[in-house]
Amino acid sequence: MSENVMEELRAELGLDRPLYEQFASFLSDLLHLDLGYSYHLHAPVAEILLDRLGWTYCLWEYQFLSEPSWEACLGPLQGGDLKRE
Numbered sequence: 001m002s003e004n005v006m007e008e009l010r011a012e013l014g015l016d017r018p019l020y021e022q023f024a025s026f027l028s029d030l031l032h033l034d035l036g037y038s039y040h041l042h043a044p045v046a047e048i049l050l051d052r053l054g055w056t057y058c059l060w061e062y063q064f065l066s067e068p069s070w071e072a073c074l075g076p077l078q079g080g081d082l083k084r085e
Helices: 003-013 019-031 045-079
Strands: none
16 A cells, blocks of 8 residues: 555544544444444444344343253252362
């Protein structure tokens, strides 16, 4: 890449600004739920997160509902290893 292209890219991404300005801009965007754009997936990040939120909830619910059954099965096994005097 040429130096001119690199400078344009830095300006476009805001990397030419001081760090405190970049951080303030990040916080402002975060408060407005503007999480930026994914160049890898070619879509807004907020949209990607919302698309995956359903699967995340399903996995969380499965874990939440199955954990007590595992605890009920494995808890007595661990408690049985204690030596009593």
